[in-house]
Amino acid sequence: MQGDPMRTRLCEEYGCEVPIVAFAHTRDVIVAVTNAGGIGILGGAGQTPETLRANIHWIQERVGDKPFGVDLLVPASFVEGNREELEEMIPQDYRDFVEQLHSGNDIPQPKDTPESTSISSPNLIREAREALDIVLEEKVPIFASGLGSPAFILEEAHAAGTKVWGLIGLPRQARRQVEAGVDVVIAQGYDSGGHSGTIGTFTLVPEIVEIAEGSDTLVLAAGGVSSGKHLAAALAMGAEGIWTGTIWLATHESDTAMFLKQRLIDAKVEDAVQSRATSGKPIRQLRSNWSEAWKQKDAPEPLQMPLQGMLVGGIQRAIREADREDWMTTPAGQAVVGIHEIKPAAQLVFDIVEEALDRIESLAVEPVGGD
Amino acid sequence: MTGPASDGDDGHVSFDVSVAGKRAEADGGSHVPGTNFAARQSFAGTLTGRRMEQGDPPWSFLELSDLTEKPEGFAHQSVWCHEGDVYIEQA
Numbered sequence: 001m002q003g004d005p006m007r008t009r010l011c012e013e014y015g016c017e018v019p020i021v022a023f024a025h026t027r028d029v030i031v032a033v034t035n036a037g038g039i040g041i042l043g044g045a046g047q048t049p050e051t052l053r054a055n056i057h058w059i060q061e062r063v064g065d066k067p068f069g070v071d072l073l074v075p076a077s078f079v080e081g082n083r084e085e086l087e088e089m090i091p092q093d094y095r096d097f098v099e100q101l102h103s104g105n106d107i108p109q110p111k112d113t114p115e116s117t118s119i120s121s122p123n124l125i126r127e128a129r130e131a132l133d134i135v136l137e138e139k140v141p142i143f144a145s146g147l148g149s150p151a152f153i154l155e156e157a158h159a160a161g162t163k164v165w166g167l168i169g170l171p172r173q174a175r176r177q178v179e180a181g182v183d184v185v186i187a188q189g190y191d192s193g194g195h196s197g198t199i200g201t202f203t204l205v206p207e208i209v210e211i212a213e214g215s216d217t218l219v220l221a222a223g224g225v226s227s228g229k230h231l232a233a234a235l236a237m238g239a240e241g242i243w244t245g246t247i248w249l250a251t252h253e254s255d256t257a258m259f260l261k262q263r264l265i266d267a268k269v270e271d272a273v274q275s276r277a278t279s280g281k282p283i284r285q286l287r288s289n290w291s292e293a294w295k296q297k298d299a300p301e302p303l304q305m306p307l308q309g310m311l312v313g314g315i316q317r318a319i320r321e322a323d324r325e326d327w328m329t330t331p332a333g334q335a336v337v338g339i340h341e342i343k344p345a346a347q348l349v350f351d352i353v354e355e356a357l358d359r360i361e362s363l364a365v366e367p368v369g370g371d
Numbered sequence: 372m373t374g375p376a377s378d379g380d381d382g383h384v385s386f387d388v389s390v391a392g393k394r395a396e397a398d399g400g401s402h403v404p405g406t407n408f409a410a411r412q413s414f415a416g417t418l419t420g421r422r423m424e425q426g427d428p429p430w431s432f433l434e435l436s437d438l439t440e441k442p443e444g445f446a447h448q449s450v451w452c453h454e455g456d457v458y459i460e461q462a
Contacts, residue, residue: 125426
């Protein structure tokens with residue numbers, strides 16, 4: 001085998017040492033992964049502008065000129081109507097069901113009103129714009145877009161020295177982003193945590209690689225990725241690296257609660273369930289009393305976005321306020337099966353690389369079939 | 372290109388005859404407020420011609436109605452989609 005298989009185009013173009021991208025909401029994970037030779041991408045959605053800017057500065061001070069990024073959720077669509085109009089669309093029997101969850105499970109009513117009532121389109125868009133402005137002002141090397149096509153910001157981002165990445169779940173989305181010149185397309189399969197598409201990673205990635213062939217757009221494989229075996233497979237499928245999320249939740253640096261880290265370690269693949277109970281859209285997450293409650297025979301079908309989120313926002317806050325661990329969850333993909341212990345993030349990077357190199361080497365010296 | 376306009380809390384709305392009545396697909400979705408979750412949503416339908424612009428420089432959203440593709444159980448008659456995510460069918 002010629003050359004270093006870990007030195008992919010991602011490494012050449014971004015200056016990372018290994019083709020491992022870590023998405024996490026904890027800034028300490030971002031710093032640890034980036035300083036270990038990978039690329040950390042901070043989940044910036046939901047952070048106040050002040051917090052986001054402070055986190056970017058904190059990371060910059062610790063990684064120097066090594067590559068890192070920020071992932072934001074720019075609204076790609078919204079429905080018309082103010083909060084009151086939308087509230088009226090929630091049927092009473094759904095409100096009754098939520099009240100039963102409170103009373104039947106000793107979940108108190110929420111103490112506080114939410115800090116942000118950003119259900120309205122102007123607020124969501126204003127917040128996204130402000131966050132994106134901060135990313136470009138601070139010259140963050142990478143902006144990753146979790147929703148829609150980031151093509152609209154390409155010119156402005158490139159002028160600021162920021163590369164633009166887009167997450168996709170369908171070939172048509174990839175085709176449009178490649179044609180627009182997006183720098184990296186992340187092919188995120190059904191196995192992934194959070195909102196995942198309908199196509200499995202092993203099917204999606206090769207198709208997206210074919211779509212990007214001949215273009216300047218790089219492809220990363222995402223969804224169910226937790227080990228060096230997956231990295232080796234991703235490279236074999238033509239991806240330039242892997243995008244990972246779930247596995248970082250159980251690292252030392254992650255601010256995930258300890259009880260959730262333990263549940264991640266204990267989880268089987270079937271414990272990474274898809275549920276519409278939180279937002280109205282299928283979100284893969286760790287099984288909990290919350291996801292199970294909405295699967296009971298007497299439970300109504302969850303409403304659609306944004307109504308379901310409005311319906312359950314209060315009880316979700318109450319669960320957090322009351323520290324009801326049995327009702328709490330975290331987004332998690334099928335990669336939970338690869339979590340066996342709590343490790344430092346840098347160790348995880350090294351372990352993935354070592355295992356990938358072993359797999360690639362064994363393939364090189366052990367030809368299968370024929371002579 | 373644009374017709375009468377109105378300003379409101381939700382932004383500047385105008386009418387764009389160049390897209391009105393055209394069939395289009397859109398890759399939508401949004402952040403779920405109060406969570407770290409997001410959700411992608413796919414739509415197809417007919418552009419009404421209404422265009423909403425927000426902020427400076429403006430981000431444009433187009434109204435898609437008569438939806439032939441939408442998330443299961445989607446209860447709304449129309450949806451506003453970021454112009455960059457709207458793909459008009461070629462005649």
